[in-house]
Amino acid sequence: MEGTPFERRALHDINLDIPDGTFLALIGHTGSGKSTLIQHLNGLLKPSAGSIKMGSTELKAGGKKQDLKSLRKKAGIVFQYPEHQLFEETVEKDIMFGPRNFGVSEESAKQTAARVIEMVGLPEGVLTKSPFDLSGGQMRRVAIAGVLAMNPEVLILDEPTAGLDPAGRVEIMELFYSLHERNNLTTILVTHSMEDASRYADEIAVMHKGELYLHGKPTDIFNEREALKKAGLDVPETVQFLQKWNEKSGLNLALTKFTVEELAKQVSQSLKKRGN
Amino acid sequence: MENIITVKDVTFSYPGEETPTLKGVSLDVHKGEWLSIVGHNGSGKSTLAKMLNGLLLPSEGAVNVSQYTTGLPDDIWEVRRLVGMVFQNPDNQFVGTSVQDDIAFGLENFGVPRDEMVKRINESVARVGMEAFLNQEPHQLSGGQKQRVAIAGILAQKPSVIVLDEATSMLDPIGRIEVIDTVRELNKKEGITVISITHDLEEALSADRVVVMKMGEKAAEGVPEDIFQQRELLKSAGLDLPFSLKLSEALRHQGVELDKSYLTQEELVNALWKLA
Ligand SMILES: Nc1ncnc2c1ncn2[C@@H]1O[C@H](COP(=O)(O)OP(=O)(O)OP(=O)(O)O)[C@@H](O)[C@H]1O
Ligand SMILES: Nc1ncnc2c1ncn2[C@@H]1O[C@H](COP(=O)(O)OP(=O)(O)O)[C@@H](O)[C@H]1O
Ligand SMILES: [Mg+2]
Ligand SMILES: [Mg+2]
Numbered sequence A: 001m002e003g004t005p006f007e008r009r010a011l012h013d014i015n016l017d018i019p020d021g022t023f024l025a026l027i028g029h030t031g032s033g034k035s036t037l038i039q040h041l042n043g044l045l046k047p048s049a050g051s052i053k054m055g056s057t058e059l060k061a062g063g064k065k066q067d068l069k070s071l072r073k074k075a076g077i078v079f080q081y082p083e084h085q086l087f088e089e090t091v092e093k094d095i096m097f098g099p100r101n102f103g104v105s106e107e108s109a110k111q112t113a114a115r116v117i118e119m120v121g122l123p124e125g126v127l128t129k130s131p132f133d134l135s136g137g138q139m140r141r142v143a144i145a146g147v148l149a150m151n152p153e154v155l156i157l158d159e160p161t162a163g164l165d166p167a168g169r170v171e172i173m174e175l176f177y178s179l180h181e182r183n184n185l186t187t188i189l190v191t192h193s194m195e196d197a198s199r200y201a202d203e204i205a206v207m208h209k210g211e212l213y214l215h216g217k218p219t220d221i222f223n224e225r226e227a228l229k230k231a232g233l234d235v236p237e238t239v240q241f242l243q244k245w246n247e248k249s250g251l252n253l254a255l256t257k258f259t260v261e262e263l264a265k266q267v268s269q270s271l272k273k274r275g276n
Numbered sequence B: 001m002e003n004i005i006t007v008k009d010v011t012f013s014y015p016g017e018e019t020p021t022l023k024g025v026s027l028d029v030h031k032g033e034w035l036s037i038v039g040h041n042g043s044g045k046s047t048l049a050k051m052l053n054g055l056l057l058p059s060e061g062a063v064n065v066s067q068y069t070t071g072l073p074d075d076i077w078e079v080r081r082l083v084g085m086v087f088q089n090p091d092n093q094f095v096g097t098s099v100q101d102d103i104a105f106g107l108e109n110f111g112v113p114r115d116e117m118v119k120r121i122n123e124s125v126a127r128v129g130m131e132a133f134l135n136q137e138p139h140q141l142s143g144g145q146k147q148r149v150a151i152a153g154i155l156a157q158k159p160s161v162i163v164l165d166e167a168t169s170m171l172d173p174i175g176r177i178e179v180i181d182t183v184r185e186l187n188k189k190e191g192i193t194v195i196s197i198t199h200d201l202e203e204a205l206s207a208d209r210v211v212v213m214k215m216g217e218k219a220a221e222g223v224p225e226d227i228f229q230q231r232e233l234l235k236s237a238g239l240d241l242p243f244s245l246k247l248s249e250a251l252r253h254q255g256v257e258l259d260k261s262y263l264t265q266e267e268l269v270n271a272l273w274k275l276a
Helices: A034-041 A069-074 A089-102 A107-118 A123-129 A136-148 A166-182 A195-201 A225-230 A237-248 A261-274 B045-052 B076-082 B099-109 B114-127 B143-156 B174-191 B202-204 B230-235 B243-253 B265-275
Strands: A023-027 A051-054 A057-060 A075-078 A154-156 A186-190 A202-209 A211-216 B003-012 B022-030 B034-039 B062-065 B082-085 B159-165 B195-198 B209-212 B217-222
Touching: A023 A195, A034 A075, A034 A154, A057 A069, A057 B217, A069 A075, A075 A136, A075 B230, A089 A107, A089 A123, A089 A136, A107 A123, A107 A136, A107 B174, A123 A211, A123 B076, A123 B159, A136 A166, A136 B045, A136 B174, A136 B243, A154 B265, A166 A186, A166 A195, A186 A195, A237 A261, A237 B243, A261 B217, B003 B045, B003 B114, B022 B045, B022 B062, B022 B195, B022 B217, B034 B045, B045 B062, B045 B082, B076 B082, B082 B143, B082 B230, B099 B143, B114 B143, B143 B159, B143 B174, B159 B174, B174 B195, B209 B230, B217 B230, B243 B265
Parallel strands: A023 A186, A023 A202, A075 A154, A154 A186, B034 B195, B034 B209, B082 B159, B159 B195
Antiparallel strands: A051 A057, A202 A211, B003 B022, B003 B062, B209 B217
């Protein structure tokens, strides 16, 4: 679209360093540029100006065609729409495609497929089905399995739990988090769930109108309710509730962790204090 | 209570599948109600939704919409005019090269005259806050923008029943509430019946009635106040407790003597205040 009257600038002057091993949540309202930013990270889109560096590979505006293969082996992306990344006749072949492409033997790729399908909570019988005959949430799980099969060092997840049932959402997020911790991954999670962002991320980046609007620790970001509202976002439910309780009780409690358990603890302690 | 849709003893198998995907499902949809359908991935929700406007036909049993039957070739156009569907992935639903054309195409199918068409397009696009995108190509929109356009396309057709199949799953939390409020206004003011398939438990909580699907069967049906108190049912259907219920439980765990679990934050704050 560059140079045509239809050109829209989706991103503008983004500077963001993501240290090794960070769990970064990228949040922002619909259309703020999250998916566009993510597609720059593995060379699917090239910047009109500026550069992107991952490890030793650099993608520059106007630069020559890079060896994207090693970059793509390093970074596994789960796309926003899973059906865009599924294409083989069977689920098994689909999951095997990545490892095969990078030289893994047929036998070993098959074993990997069986292993990852279980990790994402699907029965083995799914392996012989066509990915296009699956329900939306099942497709999402297969797309995730395909990325896990590649053993990436960097996990890039674009709304990976959209379409999952509530129990599956928790299971899959716990799975990502345990992989992140155990294998020392760098993880970038695009999410609309402020709960997930607050629970799992070390850092949160907020996008607004194609720009990086806020960047900091969850405790910093979620104390900025007004700023978030300006960007079309809100704080997690736990913070919303605590604010209601603060208003009612005249207290000024704040959360350091954003779990329901932590909230319950704070509220019950405040009740006990009043009781005395 | 007048029924707008009746599903009677419906069993359905996809071609080549051994076990049926829907097993003896019966369901009455009341005229003017907001009905939420929840359940685990692969439980048969989307399959059931496609039964309601005759995209899929029962292997056994029948689906009636008003006085029409989906299985009768003479009735199918009336059924489709009465029941509008917004799919899980809007990409599969776009045909036009611009947002405007896309919505117009749907209206042409139903023989809406030109002047009326323009009026309806402008109205429906404004309702979902997408006026600025009338000439944009649907495929170039962000995920959440696509969902808004798909909803506008259905609103423009003025159906009696709107079926939303996870139609807000890609929206940010505030955008989600805006779109749901828009549909709710149609539901309340114009009496349009809404069937919303969702994994968003907070949305299901505000429905008039909830249906729980589990492995192709209807596992439960009732008002949200009853459905969401049934822990075991929710767990076995891949669901979770909504926020305020979870917090009520966690508070009791901390020794707070709540008389019951509350469904909304407001009710819970008020109940806590009485204990203070
Ligand atoms: N075209 C198809 N051919 C064969 N099987 C199918 C087809 N579409 C869906 N299925 C299977 O039917 C079952 C029900 O699928 P359905 O799409 O109705 O589930 P769902 O409840 O909407 O799930 P989700 O929450 O993931 O969207 C699943 O086991 C799925 O794999
Ligand atoms: N292929 C494309 N061509 C032109 N504009 C696009 C394209 N894809 C997305 N956009 C626009 O770029 C902006 C950012 O989109 P996106 O990165 O998908 O947002 P998000 O992921 O934050 O919802 C939106 O205004 C969208 O309409
Ligand atoms: Mg996106
Ligand atoms: Mg579905």
